[in-house]
Amino acid sequence: MTKIGSNLQIDSARLWGTIHETAKFGATPKGGVRRLTLGPEDKQVRDWFRNACEAAGLEVHVDALGSMFGLRKGRDMSKAPVGLGSHLDTQPTGGKYDGVLGTLAALEVVRTLNDAGIETETPICICNWTNEEGSRFAPAMMASAAYVGDFTTDDILSRKDAEGVTVAQALDSIGYRGDAPVGRQKFSGFVELHIEQGPILEAENKTIGVVDSGQGVLWYDGKIIGFESHAGSTPMPLRRDALATLSEIVLAMESIAKKHGPKAVGTVGEAVIANPSRNVIPGEIAFTVDCRSADAAIMDALDRDLRAAIAEIAVRRKVEVQFDLIWRKPPTHFDARLVDAVENAAKMLGYSHRRITSGAGHDACNLNTVMPAAMVFVPCKDGISHNELEDATQADCAAGANVLMHTVLALAGVAS
């Protein structure tokens, strides 16, 4: 096998151009992107991506959950390809880089190898996983979770968004319900480039995060059932106010996460008052909780403390609180060989780097349960993500794509 040195680099301007070209699909006035999974803007970016893959000579197929795979042949087609990629859906008011960078960097790797006439030993396969974000359909990282067998395809197809539209209906409506069974496309390993979505690399002035672990996640659905009553004529001591109850739960979640910090976070992200009116005491509220830690024992402690706090609040305020764990993802420990490959690529290219834990969940965390996987992080401005202000530099994006490419080349091998 031929060894490729640090002089092989991706085309930074071309990568930057594709990021900004696709950002128009769902562009928001504040410079972000609103591209909810399987909506019309997701169809636009998927069509763009399919065309770009085909133009780069890839064989594209789509699985039954809409995940897209672009295969670049290798010398030895008996081997499972090395996978690389991420996702193209965004949060309701997301940024231009989350998921997009990893998917378009994978495309850029293929374009660079094509331009340089490099054939790999093992084939490579670039991926766009459906619904990584989880903001339209739960759970997040839905398609990669089904890929690894955490859910059946039929289960996921029946999940509904807030308007009652199923995943199956949404896939059909944009023409992305593919023929390939979920899980049929095998990989010998998977590498995902992503913005850090946290403040550490920027604070330490490091270009590359060699991701060796990922936080576990607890997702809960909650509902508070107090009592609707007139805001003017109901004395304070007789109230069973669902919003005051939620307020105590939100502050309890905050203090519990701080108590178990710094390796813990906890967030109430959604809260919807039923039939709100300015002169009615809120009687019912639905809410969601997201708790994370890279330490399984801390995850257990977060769960225990939060349940105890909610029970105490509910009794004291004479309200009913339903609180259900709907998803538990254990912490991720990425494959040591692949993590080393990422680190070696960063070293070889001369980028400053450090080992890091992923605060966010990623498709690579799911995939790591059935194949060797690893991730590459690059800094994002002020650690901001899931926000229209999300930002990253062209140089850092290019550095990440270079590390991705050289990691993939090390894993796939170069045909002599």
Place this chain on the structure above:
Amino acid sequence: MTKIGSNLQIDSARLWGTIHETAKFGATPKGGVRRLTLGPEDKQVRDWFRNACEAAGLEVHVDALGSMFGLRKGRDMSKAPVGLGSHLDTQPTGGKYDGVLGTLAALEVVRTLNDAGIETETPICICNWTNEEGSRFAPAMMASAAYVGDFTTDDILSRKDAEGVTVAQALDSIGYRGDAPVGRQKFSGFVELHIEQGPILEAENKTIGVVDSGQGVLWYDGKIIGFESHAGSTPMPLRRDALATLSEIVLAMESIAKKHGPKAVGTVGEAVIANPSRNVIPGEIAFTVDCRSADAAIMDALDRDLRAAIAEIAVRRKVEVQFDLIWRKPPTHFDARLVDAVENAAKMLGYSHRRITSGAGHDACNLNTVMPAAMVFVPCKDGISHNELEDATQADCAAGANVLMHTVLALAGVAS
């Protein structure tokens, strides 16, 4: 003038029947009513009311804000009529009695006088005031506020609901934008029957509340601007969480109202997270506050304490909080002569009674600023209102209607 004794009573079964007949317009599965002002269900009940008024021989007219007036002639038409009535709109999940009882009891008074062949000296006029509830358009008691000159008709016509529909458009869409200028229909006084919407009469086993005062109201619109960020990768100390901020404000409102209690209440009734997602820290929340007291000095203290608490929370959490007073209604002190008339009627009819302060705002509170006004309360079950479970007994409703009738007869006089 002839004196009418306690043997003249309204038809309890007929009143009860009209309450339950009109409850079908917007009936909810849980036994409540959803009849938002100027919506299709409000048109249904208005049409029913107009037909019933005309069948009872009343001359009906509608003013430019949709308030409906049914005039019953008196012997001396040079005198301004005695007004009685309430409203037929409801909260989003309201009950069958709030407003409805007072309006249909007014109709029942007319029917009873018709059946008994009684002519009053002064004419009487039964009223259905537009948008008492304020849950579709702000402010509440909109039409009676415009009637007394607190707002111009054009100002109120331009108010928008959450979907951007103006009051003018809503009136036109149901055909209830009348010809009569707002305020043209004069009254020599106004009496409103209503359920208490609080727990006092029931707790003291009293049938009639002789309402001598009403709470003042402060309404605020608030907005919290924190920072949207990833729920997994943003460390707890770096967050600017709009929902955690709101939670502190909700609990501050609660403790401030308790501190100034029992003559104070405070409620956050609405809170809407912008672009909510379960794995995004809420970055922006709009909310509303409703504070009340029958004591003007306590109202000032509530305002001062709440503003101070919000300022402290905003600085500490590094978020921006916009907080604007959008409506201030001073406490009401009802007309002493009319309050005495209500009390005398209750005494004459032999009902247990007590003086009481209205916790809720009512059209009669507005009207009291330009004419003598008073109110009659009857108990409601568990003090519950603005809730589908709102309930009252047939006997109490009839007792209230009898007190209403005899108060009106005392004010209007009976032609000999």
